[in-house]
Amino acid sequence: MEIRIHTGMEEIPAGQWNALLTRDQPFVRHEFLHALEVHGCVGQVFGWLPRHVTVSEGGRLVGALPLYEKYNAFGEFVFDHALAQAYGRLGLRYYPKLVCAVPYTPVCGPRLLARAEDRQRIYPALLQAARQLADAVDASGFHFLFPDAEAQDWLEGQPLLVRHDCQFHWRNRDYSDFEDFLSSLSAKKRKNIRRERRMVAQAGIRFQRLDGHAATDNDWKAFARFYRDTFETKGNIAPLNQDFFRAVAHAMPDRVLLVLARRGDETIAASLMWRDDETLYGRYWGSTEAVDSLHFETCYYQGIEYCIEQGLQVFEPGAQGEHKIARGFSPVLTRSSHWLRDTPLLGAIRQYMEREREAVHQYMQALEDRLPYRRAP
Numbered sequence: 420m421e422i423r424i425h426t427g428m429e430e431i432p433a434g435q436w437n438a439l440l441t442r443d444q445p446f447v448r449h450e451f452l453h454a455l456e457v458h459g460c461v462g463q464v465f466g467w468l469p470r471h472v473t474v475s476e477g478g479r480l481v482g483a484l485p486l487y488e489k490y491n492a493f494g495e496f497v498f499d500h501a502l503a504q505a506y507g508r509l510g511l512r513y514y515p516k517l518v519c520a521v522p523y524t525p526v527c528g529p530r531l532l533a534r535a536e537d538r539q540r541i542y543p544a545l546l547q548a549a550r551q552l553a554d555a556v557d558a559s560g561f562h563f564l565f566p567d568a569e570a571q572d573w574l575e576g577q578p579l580l581v582r583h584d585c586q587f588h589w590r591n592r593d594y595s596d597f598e599d600f601l602s603s604l605s606a607k608k609r610k611n612i613r614r615e616r617r618m619v620a621q622a623g624i625r626f627q628r629l630d631g632h633a634a635t636d637n638d639w640k641a642f643a644r645f646y647r648d649t650f651e652t653k654g655n656i657a658p659l660n661q662d663f664f665r666a667v668a669h670a671m672p673d674r675v676l677l678v679l680a681r682r683g684d685e686t687i688a689a690s691l692m693w694r695d696d697e698t699l700y701g702r703y704w705g706s707t708e709a710v711d712s713l714h715f716e717t718c719y720y721q722g723i724e725y726c727i728e729q730g731l732q733v734f735e736p737g738a739q740g741e742h743k744i745a746r747g748f749s750p751v752l753t754r755s756s757h758w759l760r761d762t763p764l765l766g767a768i769r770q771y772m773e774r775e776r777e778a779v780h781q782y783m784q785a786l787e788d789r790l791p792y793r794r795a796p
Contacts, residue, residue, distance in 0.1 A: 435480035439532035450670035482541035496525035517561035560759035574756035587748035608791035615712035631672025645705025701736035
């Protein structure tokens with residue numbers, strides 16, 4: 420068994436990496452992670468340094484981790500600012516840390532990559548490799564963010580800390596069309612959604628949905644501008660760029676959904692989503708005009724319609740946002756696993772995470788009373 424640490428995806432055979440994936444989710448595919456690197460979306464500037472782990476036997480890849488050495492919390496979505504501050508108050512160093520994740524992508528998916536028949540012997544090797552790398556770079560710990568349920572269940576059997584959080588997902592209950600979906604909602608919520616859609620239509624806005632085959636360079640140029648402006652108006656740095664979006668669309672055209680909002684010949688808003696065979700993932704949006712309910716239509720209702728038309732079962736529109744509940748999205752638990760070095764803070768951190776898990780559980784229970792459905796979904 421040979422274990423290697425890689426500073427770039429170009430060092431790893433794409434076909435062998437992708438062969439380890441148990442589902443065709445786009446974000447952990449070699450093409451996606453490689454595009455992040457070659458188009459400057461990760462690296463020293465953004466605090467994401469690739470340290471991917473591979474395990475090989477007889478020249479064949481049998482295990483891998485999408486792993487990064489981190490010097491900030493940018494683009495993680497499992498928030499640990501308070502933890503870093505607590506370390507600082509005690510004169511302890513929190514950075515660097517190691518993060519097994521997809522940069523800027525709060526989507527549960529494969530993290531410990533191995534074929535099903537190899538997992539029981541490869542998973543421990545991957546975990547040990549992360550621990551050894553943490554020692555080598557003097558990291559405060561390592562973190563598995565948004566692993567899929569199978570990997571997280573295994574991780575929870577290891578001596579790791581566990582955190583919980585909540586997202587909001589829509590589920591397709593064999594709806595025949597958007598009106599069928601609306602019929603499952605309470606009258607008040609149904610009326611509100613119809614009103615929001617009507618306001619956008621009355622503003623003269625029409626929508627176009629494009630996959631990676633159909634989207635043009637001008638479409639990606641427009642979307643990249645919307646995306647960048649959304650970040651910059653909030654004083655944030657936009658890590659992704661037009662070249663990245665175009666590269667992923669070219670590499671995985673059937674996994675891309677670009678929603679364009681047009682008034683006449685002008686594109687005034689857009690949202691970018693990705694998909695696999697079961698799930699639609701809403702990720703980014705932007706607009707040049709403040710049109711009432713345009714965000715809801717572009718980011719939610721167009722996605723729901725698409726899922727119904729395509730037979731997709733789940734729509735994950737992005738992290739956070741209680742306003743999604745009124746529009747048919749339900750609370751879903753997300754989990755992460757963490758290893759931290761033994762410090763005077765470790766006991767307090769463990770207690771904090773226990774309280775956090777209980778608070779998330781209570782929060783999700785309270786949200787059940789706010790679901791908009793006429794009948795239990």
